[in-house]
Amino acid sequence: MSQAFDVVVVGGGAAGLAAAIEAREAGRSAVLLEKNAQLGGSTAWSIGSITATGTPHQRRRGIDDNPQDHWADMPGFAGELAARDNDALRKILCDEVPAAFQWLLDSGIRFMGPMPEPPHRKPRMHNVLPNSRAYIHHLERRAHRAGVDIRVRTRVARLLQDGGRVRGVETLDGQRFVARGGVVLAAGDFTNGADLKARFMGAQEAKVEGVNLTATGDGQKMAEALGAKILNGDLALGPELRFIAPQKETLARRLPPWRALATAMAWSLEHLPAALLRPFVMQFLTTALAPSPALFEAGALLVNRKGERFGEERGRPAWRVPDQPGKVAYIIVDGALARRFSAWPDFISTAPGVAYAYLPDYRRTRSDVYTQAPTLAALAQKLGMPPAALEESAGARLAQPPFIALGPVRSVFVHAEGGLAVDEQHRVLGAEGQPIPGLYAAGSTGQGGLLLKGHGHHLAWAFVSGRRAGRFAATSSMGA
Numbered sequence: 001m002s003q004a005f006d007v008v009v010v011g012g013g014a015a016g017l018a019a020a021i022e023a024r025e026a027g028r029s030a031v032l033l034e035k036n037a038q039l040g041g042s043t044a045w046s047i048g049s050i051t052a053t054g055t056p057h058q059r060r061r062g063i064d065d066n067p068q069d070h071w072a073d074m075p076g077f078a079g080e081l082a083a084r085d086n087d088a089l090r091k092i093l094c095d096e097v098p099a100a101f102q103w104l105l106d107s108g109i110r111f112m113g114p115m116p117e118p119p120h121r122k123p124r125m126h127n128v129l130p131n132s133r134a135y136i137h138h139l140e141r142r143a144h145r146a147g148v149d150i151r152v153r154t155r156v157a158r159l160l161q162d163g164g165r166v167r168g169v170e171t172l173d174g175q176r177f178v179a180r181g182g183v184v185l186a187a188g189d190f191t192n193g194a195d196l197k198a199r200f201m202g203a204q205e206a207k208v209e210g211v212n213l214t215a216t217g218d219g220q221k222m223a224e225a226l227g228a229k230i231l232n233g234d235l236a237l238g239p240e241l242r243f244i245a246p247q248k249e250t251l252a253r254r255l256p257p258w259r260a261l262a263t264a265m266a267w268s269l270e271h272l273p274a275a276l277l278r279p280f281v282m283q284f285l286t287t288a289l290a291p292s293p294a295l296f297e298a299g300a301l302l303v304n305r306k307g308e309r310f311g312e313e314r315g316r317p318a319w320r321v322p323d324q325p326g327k328v329a330y331i332i333v334d335g336a337l338a339r340r341f342s343a344w345p346d347f348i349s350t351a352p353g354v355a356y357a358y359l360p361d362y363r364r365t366r367s368d369v370y371t372q373a374p375t376l377a378a379l380a381q382k383l384g385m386p387p388a389a390l391e392e393s394a395g396a397r398l399a400q401p402p403f404i405a406l407g408p409v410r411s412v413f414v415h416a417e418g419g420l421a422v423d424e425q426h427r428v429l430g431a432e433g434q435p436i437p438g439l440y441a442a443g444s445t446g447q448g449g450l451l452l453k454g455h456g457h458h459l460a461w462a463f464v465s466g467r468r469a470g471r472f473a474a475t476s477s478m479g480a
Ligand SMILES: Cc1cc2nc3c(=O)[nH]c(=O)nc-3n(C[C@H](O)[C@H](O)[C@H](O)COP(=O)(O)OP(=O)(O)OC[C@H]3O[C@@H](n4cnc5c(N)ncnc54)[C@H](O)[C@@H]3O)c2cc1C
Pocket: 010, 011, 012, 013, 014, 015, 016, 033, 034, 035, 036, 039, 040, 041, 042, 043, 044, 045, 046, 047, 048, 049, 050, 154, 155, 156, 157, 186, 187, 188, 189, 211, 212, 214, 215, 218, 219, 288, 414, 415, 442, 443, 444, 445, 455, 456, 457, 458, 459, 460, 462
């Protein structure tokens, strides 16, 4: 069975939704194919920060900012990798994120901020309210209003090419979608694609799961089959230690993405004392973020389920956790360390510029990953570890009661930077470096060698590149 559209979009996260909406609002027919039962992808897993200049939020605070300064500041995040960046795509990102931010506001999405994040010279980081599902909720509604045909549980398996031009896609169950103008690949990254991670990063990295288990690099692989190239496949945020997700979703994640609620929250965050808001903010910090490496520098232990240390804690412990029983570990501190990590400047986790979470915050908001006992032997018993093994691991290093275990922690990839080489119209480049006619890529799939370090640049790119790829594919369908 074959169905024809002007634009076929693969993937229903930030980039795919933006592409499909733009194509449809340009007057072309558009179908969005999503392999999961729901739209969202990594976008819905994210914290939701987006970095932009020239926003109404900046103006309200009298912050005079511009895309040129944003472009100049970004290499400060990339550090020694800066020479590998794609300067032209970075320019597009910085020039167009103000309009993309306004487009998100016009779609009903609300933000708090901006927060400072050096080396940005001005506060540019905005956080979505009440949580990142708001992006999907509001853009899905806008897509429906525009008349985008959305198909979930529809996994694209390969691209259809004819006479050198991509003409459409075929799904795993054999459906064919013909694209008169173009196919936009917006299928996310390969944080959970063991094959691509083994090839670009290494065998040990391939054992580490992505936070988003369905981010398997399908878009990159389908385009590679046509000669496309993956750039920066070796770069990723991870492996890093993260506390396991709470059994029950926190209130912060369960809040409905209604505009009225988000507007009320934005007002509260501007006007209510920080102390009142702290319990709410803590739910984000203790759910989603990594434990600080400073814990290990100060002497905290990392042990496996058998109570055994498995290497030097300060030497990239996240690389070795996947080899431990159950792929998990526990951070052990004594009373002295516990006191130290209860107040500034020694925090357990942070979202830079937003807030800091200390040990008592974990005791209050994450009792599922907080275990305390008067002796090491009692702590081991509570955790089901052999007491002698934990005592031996601690040696003389941890001496003052009480003893506290934080965990389980596991090792994860948060995002991976390996995206397809694209030109400035988001056309995927083939083996000889020339565009593959009819094929576009956006978001992580179409990252094109762009370096997105610093908070909020990944979502910024997903929205900017998605909107642009959708428009270019729509324009191409007019001439088709
Ligand atoms: C825990 C976490 C926190 C983060 N926090 C931030 C943050 O605060 N700020 C920021 O800028 N970035 C953040 N990121 C990164 C950011 O979320 C991603 O880079 C961004 O959402 C990518 O958007 P995308 O549209 O390219 O991909 P996704 O949002 O992953 O969308 C891709 C979609 O394609 C679908 N798909 C894949 N293969 C197929 C197929 N074969 N057929 C059909 N559909 C398919 C997927 O199911 C998915 O729905 C975070 C990521 C994580 C995991």
